[in-house]
Amino acid sequence: MISISEMTKRFGRTTALDGMSLEVEKGAVFGLIGPNGAGKTTVMSILATLQLPDGGRATISGRDVTSDIEEVRGLVGYMPDFFGVYDGLKVYEYLDFFASAYHLPEKGRDRLIGGLLELVNLGDKEDFYVDLLSRGMKQRLALARCLVHDPEVLILDEPASGLDPRARAEMKEIIRHLGKMGKTVLISSHILPELGEICDQVAIMENGRVVVSGPVEEVTAAGGGSRVIVVEVAGRAGELALMLEERPHTGLVEADGRQVKFFYRGSREDQGALLKEIIDGGHIVIQYHEVRRNLEEAFMAVTGEVNGK
Amino acid sequence: MKGNPVLLKEMRQRFRTFKTPLIISMYLLITGGLCLSYIYMRWRNMPGYYQPGMSRELFITFSMIQLALIAFVVPGLTSGSISAEREKQTLNVLLVTRLKPLGIVLGKMISSCSFMVIILLATLPLYNIIILYGGFSPGQLAGVFIFYLVTLIAFGSVGMACSAFFKKTGASVVVSYIIVLTIMAGTILLGAFIYEVTRVPGPGSSPTPLISQILQDLNPPMVMLRILGETGMARSLGLPYWGVYTIFYLLLSVLLVWWSARQLRPGGGKGMTWRQ
Numbered sequence: 001m002i003s004i005s006e007m008t009k010r011f012g013r014t015t016a017l018d019g020m021s022l023e024v025e026k027g028a029v030f031g032l033i034g035p036n037g038a039g040k041t042t043v044m045s046i047l048a049t050l051q052l053p054d055g056g057r058a059t060i061s062g063r064d065v066t067s068d069i070e071e072v073r074g075l076v077g078y079m080p081d082f083f084g085v086y087d088g089l090k091v092y093e094y095l096d097f098f099a100s101a102y103h104l105p106e107k108g109r110d111r112l113i114g115g116l117l118e119l120v121n122l123g124d125k126e127d128f129y130v131d132l133l134s135r136g137m138k139q140r141l142a143l144a145r146c147l148v149h150d151p152e153v154l155i156l157d158e159p160a161s162g163l164d165p166r167a168r169a170e171m172k173e174i175i176r177h178l179g180k181m182g183k184t185v186l187i188s189s190h191i192l193p194e195l196g197e198i199c200d201q202v203a204i205m206e207n208g209r210v211v212v213s214g215p216v217e218e219v220t221a222a223g224g225g226s227r228v229i230v231v232e233v234a235g236r237a238g239e240l241a242l243m244l245e246e247r248p249h250t251g252l253v254e255a256d257g258r259q260v261k262f263f264y265r266g267s268r269e270d271q272g273a274l275l276k277e278i279i280d281g282g283h284i285v286i287q288y289h290e291v292r293r294n295l296e297e298a299f300m301a302v303t304g305e306v307n308g309k
Numbered sequence: 310m311k312g313n314p315v316l317l318k319e320m321r322q323r324f325r326t327f328k329t330p331l332i333i334s335m336y337l338l339i340t341g342g343l344c345l346s347y348i349y350m351r352w353r354n355m356p357g358y359y360q361p362g363m364s365r366e367l368f369i370t371f372s373m374i375q376l377a378l379i380a381f382v383v384p385g386l387t388s389g390s391i392s393a394e395r396e397k398q399t400l401n402v403l404l405v406t407r408l409k410p411l412g413i414v415l416g417k418m419i420s421s422c423s424f425m426v427i428i429l430l431a432t433l434p435l436y437n438i439i440i441l442y443g444g445f446s447p448g449q450l451a452g453v454f455i456f457y458l459v460t461l462i463a464f465g466s467v468g469m470a471c472s473a474f475f476k477k478t479g480a481s482v483v484v485s486y487i488i489v490l491t492i493m494a495g496t497i498l499l500g501a502f503i504y505e506v507t508r509v510p511g512p513g514s515s516p517t518p519l520i521s522q523i524l525q526d527l528n529p530p531m532v533m534l535r536i537l538g539e540t541g542m543a544r545s546l547g548l549p550y551w552g553v554y555t556i557f558y559l560l561l562s563v564l565l566v567w568w569s570a571r572q573l574r575p576g577g578g579k580g581m582t583w584r585q
């Protein structure tokens with residue numbers, strides 16, 4: 001459905017996209033993760049036909065995003081990371097304006113807008129002025145806006161940023177619902193556990209490229225064989241954490257109370273030897289075991305590796 | 310209006326509040342009051358006399374004031390129209406719809422200028438009162454209004470182009486006013502300067518250089534004075550002065566509007582960075 005190949009984009013001396021390639025299947029809810037400045041917003045705005053890439057190609061449903069702009073705009077609903085709303089316009093009029101901006105017939109708009117507001121839980125806000133809505137409501141209104149022309153593909157750039165936990169959960173529910181409706185959704189987010197819950201597939205981006213992509217479980221397991229190990233000791237773990245940071249093959253050591261969590265990339269034998277070292281160092285070890293990584297840890301491991309750790 | 314969603318929306322936003330009709334009424338009250346009291350004063354001093362000079366003075370003064378108003382207000386109305394959307398981060402979502410950039414620009418332009426057009430049309434009855442006192446033909450009045458419209462469109466598109474080009478409204482507003490000031494005063498100053506420089510020294514008149522003639526024909530106050538029957542520098546152009554003025558400014562407007570629309574296409578112009 002969405003196909004990006006070898007895409008590059010430069011802004012002066014910064015390279016925002018550096019030969020990025022990605023495939024998103026029809027009907028997938030696809031998560032795009034990556035540290036700040038990885039190029040997520042850039043690639044999304046190119047897909048939304050707001051800017052042109054310097055090189056490479058992207059198609060949506062077979063239409064090129066640089067040459068078939070008209071068709072692509074009809075296929076895509078885009079929600080930018082930052083957006084404003086108009087003053088002096090009511091919720092209904094706001095959506096009505098966008099309906100006409102997509103050349104939708106006037107007949108049936110009432111029902112369309114009513115349905116959309118129902119979908120994003122704003123059914124009772126039709127007559128509110130949009131600039132007076134709360135942040136979370138504006139965000140949901142923006143989502144309704146990009147659904148106005150019933151696009152096949154939704155490109156949502158951090159749709160849950162700035163929302164409180166309850167509003168985030170609501171947003172998550174709506175997006176999941178859209179996935180069930182058969183829409184192809186490309187979504188970027190910083191809140192990784194949530195992304196893991198709603199997405200079928202994810203890709204991790206770093207420095208303008210996709211580092212890994214695939215089903216959530218696969219990506220979670222990826223990361224060049226580094227494992228997450230938890231050690232629990234009697235007494236404070238701070239000293240142990242300092243010692244672990246010095247050892248070879250360890251990374252991202254975190255101490256929390258009596259527990260230390262760290263990434264380990266050495267062989268399994270070395271992992272055993274490390275335990276012996278800890279014990280020889282005078283620590284009383286209560287637990288020493290591997291844990292299953294979550295998306296966040298996979299993200300840390302993958303992006304950490306790229307950065308050379 | 311139905312065909313252009315942007316126009317409809319902007320009209321809705323603009324004329325929804327009480328502000329617009331209030332400003333228009335205030336303007337009419339003030340100008341109407343001034344005109345009528347002027348007429349009354351003249352009449353009181355010399356009751357019963359016909360004074361062709363009086364209505365002439367009044368007509369010219371009033372027309373000049375309205376021209377100045379166009380120069381002050383119109384760039385202000387349009388020079389923020391696109392850059393403000395960029396600053397408020399509403400432009401992106403507008404651009405990804407199926408609206409054509411040209412439609413967006415025209416919709417914004419018409420809705421911004423409509424305010425001024427309404428003000429001008431509202432002063433028509435006032436002009437009619439002045440005309441009642443003689444000295445001017447309805448043809449001249451029509452000429453003045455067509456002239457207003459051309460000037461308004463030109464200044465409006467200058468503001469529009471600036472707002473499409475500059476990322477920040479501040480820059481757009483400043484540059485728009487500089488350009489309009491150049492048109493209002495710069496043209497005639499430059500024309501006079503060239504005339505003086507190229508003039509043969511000594512007594513007697515020398516021919517006006519072509520460039521000075523053209524610049525004179527492009528200067529709105531001069532052109533309006535001519536419409537109202539004053540004479541300017543001698544001219545030897547094939548086209549009448551109003552032809553030069555109308556063709557030049559309409560062409561300029563078309564060009565500026567087209568160029569503004571180009572700025573809104575993906576990859577068009579530096580203002581179009583989505584980061585706003």
Ligand SMILES: Nc1ncnc2c1ncn2[C@@H]1O[C@H](COP(=O)(O)OP(=O)(O)OP(=O)(O)O)[C@@H](O)[C@H]1O
Pocket residue numbers: 011012014015016034035036037038039040041042043081582583584
């Ligand atoms: N208009 C622009 N002008 C200059 N540099 C830009 C522009 N847009 C993006 N960049 C640069 O491109 C790189 C990628 O930015 P982008 O916004 O795509 O990252 P991101 O992954 O969305 O980051 P975040 O998670 O913070 O939203 C950054 O280094 C950024 O500084």
Ligand SMILES: [Mg+2]
Pocket residue numbers: 040041042081157
């Ligand atoms: Mg971003």
